[in-house]
Amino acid sequence: MKKKQILIADFHQETNSFCPVTSDIDLFSAGFFFEGKQLLNAISRQRSVLNGLATAINEAGGVVIPSVAMRASRSGGPVKHEVVNLFIEKVNRYLNENQIDGVFLSLHGATQSTEENDVCGYICETIRERIGQNKVIAVGCDLHANVTHRQLRSVDVVCGYQTYPHCDYFQTGHRAGSIGMRILSGEKIAVAYVTIPMIVPATGYNTNEGSFRELIQRANAAVQENTLIDYSIFQMQPWLDVNPAGSTVIAIAKDGTTAKHYAESFAKEQFDHRDKYWPDLRDVGEIIVLAEANKSEKPIVLVDAADSAGSGSYGDSVAVLSEILKRNSPVRAASVVCDPEAVRQAFRTGVGNKGSFCFGAKYSTGSQEPICTEAIVRSLHDGQFQREGITGRGTKHNMGKCAVISFGNIDVLLCSIASGSGDTQLYRHFGIEPLFYQLIVVKANTSFRAAYSSIAKDIFIADTPGPSSSKLLELPFRNIPAVFYPFDPLHEYVVEGAQVIGQ
Ligand SMILES: [Zn+2]
Known part of the structure; x- marks a missing residue:
């Protein structure tokens, strides 16, 4: 059987909408900017998401086609949109030159540009339109990603870091890559998600202690006992003043009923504990x-x-x-x-x-x-x-x-x-x-x-x-959706039912 050919690419910038300095190409040049074979060399000794994706592709007998990685040297104000388009142009060039079965992406996930509130949704949607419906798109991203409906509609699977402080870059890429390869081999996998309208300060929680740790431990247990294939519990980067916005919870299982049950249950716990994720x-x-x-x-x-x-x-x-x-x-x-x-x-x-x-x-x-x-x-x-x-x-x-x-x-x-x-x-x-x-x-x-x-x-x-x-209520939010915690305490809000990707 012909080996599956997977194109890999990486676009990383974490946006702070309140930072007055826009992020231009220089920040990416000063960060991590590689293409083609040089990219494979550059990631070979890194414990990065991209290397995790590549390793999973190789382990499943696939062929890695390196395209481009553009990672900003630091977080900052919105990215100049021409930088996003440069990334897409470069990916398109590699797509033109290669027959591919899938595109596996490493994205930060909380990126705004000077023209686009949802850069990662835009990237995924653009690539999906370019490659068609019958190829697989798998994404590994940050726990702080703003994972939108638009992004999820365009991809087959998204996996986020499960640790904060982030200690599992490679593992996250490996999880997304492995699941992507399983989907490509014809396995039926259900990816369910719920987006909660909430942000909390990033200093207020971590996965080593407190209520967020309890939630992560419960999710880990479901994976260890093989009830779930995977999960991601995102806490959207709280300085992103955009719409659409939200903290998304994803559960992945062999069947839709189990995936939906866990996505809803984790989302409800995260939402119910929203007042506990604040720093002293x-x-x-x-x-x-x-x-x-x-x-x-x-x-x-x-x-x-x-x-x-x-x-x-x-x-x-x-x-x-x-x-x-x-x-x-x-x-x-x-x-x-x-x-x-x-x-x-x-x-x-x-x-x-x-x-x-x-x-x-x-x-x-x-x-x-x-x-x-x-x-x-x-x-x-x-x-x-x-x-x-x-x-x-x-x-x-x-x-x-x-x-x-x-x-x-x-x-x-x-x-x-x-x-x-x-x-x-x-x-x-x-x-x-x-x-x-x-x-x-x-x-x-x-x-x-x-x-x-x-x-x-x-x-x-x-x-x-x-x-x-961390005083989110004092920051000049203007664009975030109207019904959104902590700007609205959401006492009466009921967490929505889960949706399943592709259904
Ligand atoms: Zn993060």
């Missing part, structure tokens, strides 16, 4: 006081999620540093601040020399003022680092040119491109060892827990300003 926000000053008294050899982690580049913020907030200076606090602290102009100044000043710096708060943090101070330039860097793990070990990051400057008891990593990574290498690589500080500022939502949980004395989510604030 702490005052910055209160955390600084606790850190001043921190005599342990472990840092207090102050989570500045409102300025997380992983959620599309610019990464230039100095809210915490300003509070330390305002209080004249002796706390030994470190923070990262994105400010390309200040980096250039540090390069001009040179290592070991003193300069007058005004840095931070220049792009996206509202009423904040930059910090102006004399500081010593400690070191200069090209900004390339690799994650040490637990999530994404070996994944490369590019923060552009970077400089470490010091004043008082404070060390600041100035970067040219903020990184959303919550990995400890974001500091360690630049000579800032988190264990040597009483307070370390981490600009991430939950990803950092994988790396920091074991080395932190305490972790506090701070009440800080920024485009990825």
Whole structure:
């Protein structure tokens, strides 16, 4: 029998609708941008979704046809639509040159462009129209994807990460790829889904503790006892001000009745627990006081999620540093601040020399003022680092040119491109060892827990300003559907019945 030929492609960008800076092609060039055979080489040692898809295709005896991968180096404002069309043009070129039986995609899933609210729905729909109904489309995406009806109508299967912090990129691709290959071999598989009109802040839940963990454990048990083939419980990225929108729950089984039952049951539990997925926000000053008294050899982690580049913020907030200076606090602290102009100044000043710096708060943090101070330039860097793990070990990051400057008891990593990574290498690589500080500022939502949980004395989510604030009710949402939690408490809302893909 002729081997099944599967085209693989990857488009990744996580959009924050409130970030004023649109994401252009440069962010993709600085991220991960490969085509054809070079793409296969590039993913061969990665534990990525795309490698998971490719591995599943190979294991099922199929042939992988690499096309294009375009991954933005960081989250940000809406993508310029021409970048989305460039991706589709490139995929189309590979489709023209090859006979294929399916297209397996790695997508972030929460992407908005300057012209399109539902980029992933648009990509799936466009590819479906191009290849026709009798080929298989399988998708692996982020737990924070906005998985819309339009996308689900265009594909055969979608699998999302089952962990947050995300530790299962490869496994997610492998799940989607394996199910895609089973569908291609003629197996009958039912994919049922329910979309709930809700978002909650990404700092408010994770899969290691609390109610979200309980739900994930229940779903895992159903897979382990072979009742379900697979499941995905999405929590839509909460800074996406778009319509259509929602948190989708997917259950996959051999028959439609079982798939529907579980999709509805998981969706109901997720919706019923909506008030439990919120963080306990702490005052910055209160955390600084606790850190001043921190005599342990472990840092207090102050989570500045409102300025997380992983959620599309610019990464230039100095809210915490300003509070330390305002209080004249002796706390030994470190923070990262994105400010390309200040980096250039540090390069001009040179290592070991003193300069007058005004840095931070220049792009996206509202009423904040930059910090102006004399500081010593400690070191200069090209900004390339690799994650040490637990999530994404070996994944490369590019923060552009970077400089470490010091004043008082404070060390600041100035970067040219903020990184959303919550990995400890974001500091360690630049000579800032988190264990040597009483307070370390981490600009991430939950990803950092994988790396920091074991080395932190305490972790506090701070009440800080920024485009990825957990205070969703204070953000300028305009486009999200009218009936939507938390803007409406939805006391009377009843979770809809599940739909089955292809029926
Ligand atoms: Zn995510």
